[in-house]
Amino acid sequence: MIEFHLDARSGVAPYRQLIHQVRQALRLGLLREGDQLPKVKDVVAGLAINPNTVLKAYRELEYEGLASARPGIGTFVTGTLDGGSLAAHGPLRRDLARWLARARRAGLDDESIEALFASTFRSANEEDIA
Amino acid sequence: MIWLTWRQFRVQAITAAAALASFAILLAATGPGLASRYAASGISGCHGFACGSVVNAFLSNLADPYPVVYLLGIGLILVAPAIIGIFWGAPLIARELETRTFTLAWNQTITRTQWLAAKLAMTGLAAVAVTEAISVIYAWWAAPISKAIGLGSTGGLPKLFSQGQFSSVIFATHGIAPLGYAAFAFTLATAAGALTRRTLPAMAITLATFAAAQIAMPLWVRPHLIPPSHTIAAIDAADLAYGNLAADVVPGQPGAWILSSQALDPAGQPVSAVPAACVGSGSSLPDQKGGATAITPAQCMQGRGYREAITYLPTSRYWPLQRIETGVFLALALVLAGSCFWQLRRRRS
Amino acid sequence: MSAVIETSRLGKRYRRRWALTDCALSIPAGHVVGLVGPNGAGKTTLLSLAVGLLAPDAGTIEVLGGTPGAGQAQLSRVGFLAQDAPVYPRLSVADHLKLGAHLNPGWDADLARRRVGRLDLDLRQKCGTLSGGQRAQLALTLAIAKRPDLLVLDEPVASLDPLARREFLADLMEAVAEQELSVVLSSHLVADLERVCDYLIVLVGSRVRVAGPVDELLATHHLLSGPRRDPGKLPDGLEVISASHTDVQTTLLVRTGDPVMDPAWTMSQVGLEDLVLAYMSRGAGRRRRDNPRHLEVRK
Numbered sequence: 001m002i003e004f005h006l007d008a009r010s011g012v013a014p015y016r017q018l019i020h021q022v023r024q025a026l027r028l029g030l031l032r033e034g035d036q037l038p039k040v041k042d043v044v045a046g047l048a049i050n051p052n053t054v055l056k057a058y059r060e061l062e063y064e065g066l067a068s069a070r071p072g073i074g075t076f077v078t079g080t081l082d083g084g085s086l087a088a089h090g091p092l093r094r095d096l097a098r099w100l101a102r103a104r105r106a107g108l109d110d111e112s113i114e115a116l117f118a119s120t121f122r123s124a125n126e127e128d129i130a
Numbered sequence: 131m132i133w134l135t136w137r138q139f140r141v142q143a144i145t146a147a148a149a150l151a152s153f154a155i156l157l158a159a160t161g162p163g164l165a166s167r168y169a170a171s172g173i174s175g176c177h178g179f180a181c182g183s184v185v186n187a188f189l190s191n192l193a194d195p196y197p198v199v200y201l202l203g204i205g206l207i208l209v210a211p212a213i214i215g216i217f218w219g220a221p222l223i224a225r226e227l228e229t230r231t232f233t234l235a236w237n238q239t240i241t242r243t244q245w246l247a248a249k250l251a252m253t254g255l256a257a258v259a260v261t262e263a264i265s266v267i268y269a270w271w272a273a274p275i276s277k278a279i280g281l282g283s284t285g286g287l288p289k290l291f292s293q294g295q296f297s298s299v300i301f302a303t304h305g306i307a308p309l310g311y312a313a314f315a316f317t318l319a320t321a322a323g324a325l326t327r328r329t330l331p332a333m334a335i336t337l338a339t340f341a342a343a344q345i346a347m348p349l350w351v352r353p354h355l356i357p358p359s360h361t362i363a364a365i366d367a368a369d370l371a372y373g374n375l376a377a378d379v380v381p382g383q384p385g386a387w388i389l390s391s392q393a394l395d396p397a398g399q400p401v402s403a404v405p406a407a408c409v410g411s412g413s414s415l416p417d418q419k420g421g422a423t424a425i426t427p428a429q430c431m432q433g434r435g436y437r438e439a440i441t442y443l444p445t446s447r448y449w450p451l452q453r454i455e456t457g458v459f460l461a462l463a464l465v466l467a468g469s470c471f472w473q474l475r476r477r478r479s
Numbered sequence: 480m481s482a483v484i485e486t487s488r489l490g491k492r493y494r495r496r497w498a499l500t501d502c503a504l505s506i507p508a509g510h511v512v513g514l515v516g517p518n519g520a521g522k523t524t525l526l527s528l529a530v531g532l533l534a535p536d537a538g539t540i541e542v543l544g545g546t547p548g549a550g551q552a553q554l555s556r557v558g559f560l561a562q563d564a565p566v567y568p569r570l571s572v573a574d575h576l577k578l579g580a581h582l583n584p585g586w587d588a589d590l591a592r593r594r595v596g597r598l599d600l601d602l603r604q605k606c607g608t609l610s611g612g613q614r615a616q617l618a619l620t621l622a623i624a625k626r627p628d629l630l631v632l633d634e635p636v637a638s639l640d641p642l643a644r645r646e647f648l649a650d651l652m653e654a655v656a657e658q659e660l661s662v663v664l665s666s667h668l669v670a671d672l673e674r675v676c677d678y679l680i681v682l683v684g685s686r687v688r689v690a691g692p693v694d695e696l697l698a699t700h701h702l703l704s705g706p707r708r709d710p711g712k713l714p715d716g717l718e719v720i721s722a723s724h725t726d727v728q729t730t731l732l733v734r735t736g737d738p739v740m741d742p743a744w745t746m747s748q749v750g751l752e753d754l755v756l757a758y759m760s761r762g763a764g765r766r767r768r769d770n771p772r773h774l775e776v777r778k
Binding site: 137138230231232234236238239 | 530532550554557558559563565566569570574577578581582585625
Binding site: 006008011014040041044045046047048049050051052053054 | 509510511645648649650652653655656657673674675676677748
C-alpha cells in the first residue's frame with residue numbers, strides 16, 4: 001500500500017499531487033494492476049486534507065482509466081502506464097542533450113534554461129487542451 | 131440527566147451527609163440524658179399552676195451541654211437553608227455559565243428546559259430533605275424542652291423564647307417551616323445565579339436577601355397571616371411588678387402568642403402608664419375593718435376598673451400558621467424556580 | 480444537495496452593536512466549510528446562532544431544515560465544539576463519555592471507546608488536568624460519537640501546538656470521511672483551513688464578504704499586474720477586490736468569470752490566503768473610511 005505525502009508550498013493543487021504520486025508509483029512498479037489504493041479515510045487521516053480532494057483524485061484516475069472504484073470496498077488499480085524503460089528513448093535523449101548544448105552556447109544559465117523549458121512546456125500543454 | 135446531576139452534585143451531597151451525621155451523633159449522645167432529666171422533673175404529670183414551678187426548675191437546672199446544643203440546633207436550622215442555598219443553588223446555573231460548560235451541556239440531545247428541570251428538582255429536593263432531616267432529628271432531641279416551653283414558661287432561657295413555640299426563632303425552626311425556608315433559599319440562590327451569571331455575586335445576593343426575609347417574616351408578616359383572637363382580660367395579666375403594662379400570658383390560653391396587648395382605662399381608652407394613684411406598693415384600699423390593706427398596683431388598677439386588651443393567637447392556630455408560612459415560602463420558591471426557566475429561555479447569549 | 484445552513488438577512492445585536500449584519504448564506508451539505516475572519520468579526524456569533532445558543536435579532540436561520548436548538552431531534556443532529564473546548568474539570572474522561580451516553584440516544588459507544596483508546600487518554604484522569612490538545616480531542620469525540628449530521632467547531636485549533644493541530648484536523652477529516660459529516664469550522668488563520676476546507680466564507684466587520692466553494696473562488700479570482708493605470712481607467716466589467724499602485728505598476732485582485740483578454744495585464748493565480756486577506760482588508764477599509772471612492776478600495 002503506497003503512502004501519500006503533500007507539499008503545501010509547491011503551488012500544485014493537492015489532488016493533482018495525489019494523482020501524480022499514483023502515476024509515479026505505477027511507473028516505478030510500486031503499484032500493480034489489482035492493487036488497492038489507500039482508503040479515503042486513511043489518506044485524510046494521514047494528511048489532514050479534505051476527503052473530497054482524495055475523491056476528486058480517484059475520480060480523475062478512474063477517468064484516465066487507471067483505477068476503478070468498487071462501492072463499499074475501495075478503489076483498485078486497473079491500468080498500467082506505458083512508461084517503458086527510459087533507455088528506450090535513446091534518440092529523444094540525444095536530441096535533448098544537443099539542444100542543451102546549444103542553449104549553453106547561446107549564453108543561457110541553468111535558471112534560464114529551466115524557465116524556458118517550463119514556459120514552453122506549459123504553453124504547449126495549453127495548446128493541446130485548447 | 132439524573133446521572134449527570136448526581137455526578138456534579140456528589141461532593142456536595144457527601145459533605146451534607148457528613149455534616150448531618152455529625153449533628154445526629156451529637157444529638158444521639160446528649161438526647162437520652164435530656165430525656166431522663168425530663169422524666170425526672172415530673173413535668174409530664176403536672177397540672178395547672180403547679181406546672182409553672184416544675185417547668186422553671188427543669189429549665190433553669192439544665193446545665194451544659196444541653197442549652198448549648200439547644201441553641202446550636204436552632205442556629206443550625208436557621209442558617210442551613212442559606213448555606214445550602216449558596217453552595218448548592220448559586221452555582222447550579224451560574225457555574226455552568228461562568229466556566230462555559232453550558233456549551234457542552236446544552237448541545238447534547240437535551241433541551242434547556244429538561245436540563246434545568248432535572249437539576250432544580252433533584253438538587254432542590256435534596257436541599258429541602260436535608261433541612262427537614264436536621265429539623266426532625268432536632269425536634270426529637272429537643273422535645274422535652276419544647277414541651278416545657280409549650281407550657282408557657284421560659285425559665286432560664288433567653289427572652290428570645292418568651293413566646294414559647296411561637297417565638298420568632300423557635301417557630302421558624304420547628305414544625306414544617308424549615309421546608310419552606312429551604313425551598314425558598316435554594317430557588318432564590320439559583321435565580322440569582324441565573325441573573326448575575328456568576329457564582330460569587332449570586333451567593334452575596336442570596337445571603338442578603340434571605341437574611342432580610344428571615345428578619346422580615348417574624349417582624350412584619352407572620353403576625354398578619356392569620357386573623358387573631360381578641361379578648362379583654364383582667365389587668366393582672368400584665369406583670370405590673372415591673373411597671374410593664376403588656377400582658378405576659380393570656381388567661382386560659384397557655385402558650386398563646388401575644389401579638390399586642392394594651393391596658394385600657396375604665397372608659398375603654400388605652401393607657402400607657404400605671405395611673406398615679408396606683409403607683410408603688412404603697413397604695414391601699416380601705417378594708418372592712420376600717421384599716422388599710424397594702425395592695426399591689428395590679429389589684430389597685432383592677433379595683434378601679436382597668437382592663438387589659440389582648441390580641442393573640444391561641445395554640446390551636448399553631449399548625450395552621452405553620453402551614454400558611456410554609457405555603458408562602460413554597461409559593462415564592464415556585465415563582466423563583468419559574469423565573470429561572472424564563473431567564474434561560476430569554477438568555478440566548 | 481439540500482442546504483445544511485440557510486440564512487436570510489440574519490442579524491444579531493449585543494446592546495447597541497450589531498455583531499452580525501444582513502447575512503445571506505446557503506451552505507450546501509457534504510462540505511467542510513471554513514469560516515474565516517478577524518477577531519470580533521462575528522464568527523462565534525454566527526456559529527452560536529447555528530447551534531441554537533443564540534436567537535437572531537433580525538432575519539432567519541435554518542439548519543438542516545429546522546430551527547437551531549429547537550427540540551431534541553434538532554439537537555441530536557448538530558454537534559458543537561465551543562472555543563477552548565470547555566469540559567467539566569472535576570469529571571473524569573470516563574465520566575464525560577458517560578455523559579454523552581446518557582444524554583444522547585444516538586450515542587455510538589464503540590466509536591467513542593475506540594477514539595479514546597487511540598488518543599491514549601487515561602479514562603480515570605480528571606479533565607481539568609488535560610492539555611489543550613487532549614481537551615479538544617475529547618470534545619471532538621463527544622461531538623462525533625453522537626453521530627450528528629452537522630458538526631460546528633468554533634476556532635478548534637486556535638490554541639493548539641502544531642502537532643496537536645495536525646492530529647486534530649486529521650481526526651476530524653477521518654470522521655468526515657467515515658460518517659459523511661458536514662462540517663463548519665471557524666478560524667482566524669487561513670493556513671489552518673486551507674488543507675481541509677472546500678467551501679469558504681469570509682466574515683469581516685459583521686458582514687459576509689464572500690462565500691463559495693474554494694475551487695470556484697480560486698478559479699474566479701485573479702491577480703492582474705500591469706503598467707500603472709489611473710483608478711478611473713480600470714477595465715470595465717471587473718470586480719476589483721483590492722488594488723495597489725506604485726509609480727509604475729498597478730496590481731489588482733479581481734473577481735471575474737471570464738479571462739481577461741487585455742494583453743497589457745499579466746494574469747496569475749491567487750492563493751487562498753491572499754484572497755482572504757484581500758477581502759479582509761477591503762472589509763476593514765470600508766469600515767474605517769467612509770469614502771467609497773478611495774484609491775485602495777473600489778467596487
